Amino acid sequence: MKYYSTNRRTPEVSLREAVVASMAPDNGLYMPERIERLPDAFFDGIARLDLHRIACRVADAFFGEEIEPETLRRIVRDTFCFDIPVVRVDDGIWALELFHGPTMAFKDVGARFMARILSHFIEGRDDEHPVTVLVATSGDTGGAVANGFLGVEGIDVVVLYPKGRVSDIQEKQFTTLGRNVTALEIEGTFDDCQRLVKSAFADTELKRRMRLTSANSINVARFLPQTFYFFHAYAQLRAQGVTSPIVVSVPSGNFGNLTAGLFARRMGLPVDRFIAANNANDTFYEYLRTGSYRPRPSVPTLANAMDVGDPNNFARILDLYGRSLDALRAALAGKLSCLTGNSGVGKSSLLNCVSPGLQLPVGEVSEKLGRGRHTTRHVELFPLADGTCVIDTPGFSSFDTEQMELILKENLQYAFPDFAPYLGRCRYHDCSHLSEPGCAVLEALAAGELEPTRHTSYARLYEAAKEIRLWEHKQP
Secondary structure, eight states: OOEEETTOOSOOBOHHHHHHHOBOTTSOBEEESOOOOOOHHHHHTGGGOOHHHHHHHHHHHHHTTTSOHHHHHHHHHHHOSSOOOEEEEETTEEEEOOOOSTTSSTHHHHHHHHHHHHHHHHTTOOOSSOEEEEEEOSSHHHHHHHHHHTTOTTEEEEEEEETTOSOHHHHHHHHSOOTTEEEEEESSOHHHHHHHHHHHHHOHHHHHHSEEEEOSTTSHHHHGGGHHHHHHHHHHHHHTTOOSOEEEEEEOSSSHHHHHHHHHHHTTOOEEEEEEEOOSOOHHHHHHHHSOOOOOOOOOOSOGGGOOSSOTTHHHHHHHTTTOHHHHHHHHHOEEEEEESOTTSSHHHHHHTTSOOEEEEOOEEOOTTSSOOEEOSEEEEEEOTTSEEEEEOTTOOSOOHHHHHHHHHHHHHHHOGGGGGGGGGOEEEEOTTOOSSOHHHHHHHHTTOSOGGGOGGGHHHHHHHHHTTGGGGOOO
16 A cells, blocks of 8 residues: 655655655655445454453554554554553443553553564664664653654654653663663754654655655654554443444644544544544634634643644645535534435525535446336535535435435445444435526525515525525635
């Protein structure tokens, strides 16, 4: 598998190159060229699998083409010297305990996995310079990385941390180890530390003299392993009889954890939606609310590990959703409506008044219930500003709601899998009674220029549009 830069101005690279280099030459973050959707059989039996077997299967999807199966199993086995239990807090509320690792931080998973995969890639290479791992920390990353790489031959670790902004325990975790770990106290914020790391990677002369990589979540070998415990959490919930839709709240700083969760859902994990929990450093929340991304200096809070004013993984999340703010809002909100009916009645025109559509190529769709064959080239999704996503199904006039849901589920899981989990509570609006020419009338209705009662043949479509307050989301 190849890995590409989120900035798309540099050639694709191998996994080894992405891990060792950490950042792309154009200062983008590496992304896998594809995200494998795991088969239904895996999820059907996941409640019977332990953490190691789940992690090996998920790891194979990203790393299996370049790392031998036995080596990958060994890396997973050595990474997880601790358990990650799901514990019931209250009715319908569960906590995934990610503090059972050596440094009591969830980043023990990614740091330990990355230390072993990087060691594998440099093993046996004849090079006079060791690999220097640069890591900026707002608290827990430094300890996890320092512990994960401690004593690894051929690798030096340099931890940059903001003076007075990490806890005493966190500071001791990475300043007292010695050996191949060096800690540097920086006058400033975590964002200043992160900026120094990025500047080092942009320094051509420095990179010529030193072999640099990073253990922050900018490195694919740090954040991708975090997908493992989302699958493991789901398995434990199912094993304990939980069948209700799952909503995951993720404390978010640099957004590597949330990004891993969104990757897991893209791989088919049945998570209904994610909550990105911010503290006062709410750059991402502000982006979702206003559409404007304005990074700013971080504000000190009690949750210092979340004090990030310019999250690295924002670029990955944006890339994952095709750089569409509306698609991201819709995927996180989890609301879905579907307009069905004959072609030419004006559904698409009405929707295009308020939001550009996302065309999803689905190829040929076979109707399996004995009514012949239906062929279409695409289904369109129209993400709205409030997070609702409206599906337009051109020409599906002969299908009832149950059949439509089967067709959409089959195709959305491949074309736009983030929306597939919402089909169970999708609201369907049948517009099959309408006839041409509807477009101009519907556009006028959306603009508020006509009274719907004077055009009764379009009243049902109008009512459907009104129910989701369609034209309130019209884009300028």
